[in-house]
Amino acid sequence: MAVYTDITEDDLRDFLTQYNVGDLTSYKGIAEGVENSNFLLHTTREPLILTLYEKRVEKADLPFFLGLMQHLADRGLSCPLPLPRRDGALLGELSGRPAALISFLEGMWLRKPEAKHCREVGRALAQMHLAGEGFQLTRPNALSLEGWKTLWEKSGDRADEVEAGLEEEIGSELAYLDSSWPRDLPFGVIHADLFQDNVFFLGDQLSGLIDFYFACNDMLAYDVAICLNAWGFEKDGSYNLTKGMALLEGYDAVRPLSRQERDALPVLCRGSALRFFLTRLYDWLTTPEGALVVKKDPLEYLRKLRFHRSIASSVEYGLPAEAV
Numbered sequence: 567m568a569v570y571t572d573i574t575e576d577d578l579r580d581f582l583t584q585y586n587v588g589d590l591t592s593y594k595g596i597a598e599g600v601e602n603s604n605f606l607l608h609t610t611r612e613p614l615i616l617t618l619y620e621k622r623v624e625k626a627d628l629p630f631f632l633g634l635m636q637h638l639a640d641r642g643l644s645c646p647l648p649l650p651r652r653d654g655a656l657l658g659e660l661s662g663r664p665a666a667l668i669s670f671l672e673g674m675w676l677r678k679p680e681a682k683h684c685r686e687v688g689r690a691l692a693q694m695h696l697a698g699e700g701f702q703l704t705r706p707n708a709l710s711l712e713g714w715k716t717l718w719e720k721s722g723d724r725a726d727e728v729e730a731g732l733e734e735e736i737g738s739e740l741a742y743l744d745s746s747w748p749r750d751l752p753f754g755v756i757h758a759d760l761f762q763d764n765v766f767f768l769g770d771q772l773s774g775l776i777d778f779y780f781a782c783n784d785m786l787a788y789d790v791a792i793c794l795n796a797w798g799f800e801k802d803g804s805y806n807l808t809k810g811m812a813l814l815e816g817y818d819a820v821r822p823l824s825r826q827e828r829d830a831l832p833v834l835c836r837g838s839a840l841r842f843f844l845t846r847l848y849d850w851l852t853t854p855e856g857a858l859v860v861k862k863d864p865l866e867y868l869r870k871l872r873f874h875r876s877i878a879s880s881v882e883y884g885l886p887a888e889a890v
């Protein structure tokens with residue numbers, strides 16, 4: 567679920583008078599997603615997505631997210647576009663939340679992606695990294711080392727409620743990452759949350775990327791690590807070498823990874839697994855029972871983190887040996 571903030575039809579109709587989008591014919595809340603409240607609207611002209619930005623999205627960051635979608639779409643990436651209001655603004659307010667109307671992207675996310683889809687995702691990620699060049703606004707990654715430490719300070723003393731021994735294990739992991747985190751790899755705009763539910767396909771054809779609300783400036787290879795975590799594992803927790811290889815090959819064909827980026831992949835995967843473990847752990851411990859949101863399992867990312875600790879070289883992820 568993600569409808570944290572409900573809207574009334576009257577308020578919505580009033581909100582829509584600020585746009586040139588035709589008349590509202592129907593609307594409904596969208597159950598998927600965990601961050602923002604999303605609604606699907608039908609108007610006499612076109613389907614639209616209405617997003618109300620919730621707790622983890624800073625209002626000051628919205629020009630970055632909305633401007634980035636415009637920048638990427640202008641450069642040929644398939645992603646939703648924020649619609650301007652009659653006064654040109656991309657952002658309005660509805661039910662006390664910042665709100666935007668976003669174009670509807672055709673397609674569905676894949677519940678059972680195969681290696682061929684992972685290859686497409688790798689390609690699209692690299693295309694996004696190239697298309698992001700020249701974007702003028704910047705946004706530091708709030709969920710990198712310092713952000714992880716803050717999350718850990720808020721939840722570390724209760725971590726053993728989720729699994730015994732976690733307080734010590736994650737404390738050591740953070741210390742390791744603090745001392746080993748790469749700082750001089752190529753930087754750019756990263757998506758930072760390119761999970762399966764944020765990539766749409768029409769049949770086997772990738773139709774576009776959505777949900778740029780964690781996008782920020784960080785190491786491009788960190789985004790590859792996020793994708794490898796999200797797409798390279800099976801539900802039973804095992805790493806699927808064929809899928810990982812396809813994703814990496816797809817990326818590398820569009821934006822070749824440097825030797826330094828390849829060498830850093832294991833540590834970047836550890837950091838990325840820790841990032842999602844920590845946000846999930848925090849949500850797990852703080853979301854009240856009965857809230858209308860499906861809590862995501864932090865232990866899934868703990869298992870991935872442990873897997874990455876066993877990796878000695880990026881060849882083990884499926885990068886062709888001769889190219890490493």
Ligand SMILES: Nc1ncnc2c1ncn2[C@@H]1O[C@H](COP(=O)(O)OP(=O)(O)OP(=O)(O)O)[C@@H](O)[C@H]1O
Nearest residue numbers: 568596598599600601602604615646669670671777
């Ligand atoms: N532009 C769009 N076109 C079509 N459907 C969309 C669009 N944007 C969002 N959706 C629908 O809304 C759902 C939730 O959107 P989104 O992933 O942006 O929400 P979120 O709360 O930010 O989620 P997440 O948990 O991935 O951070 C998507 O799975 C999709 O069904």
Ligand SMILES: N[C@@H](CCO)C(=O)O
Nearest residue numbers: 600759761842846862
């Ligand atoms: N993709 C995130 C949730 C949304 O940011 C996760 O799976 O934990």
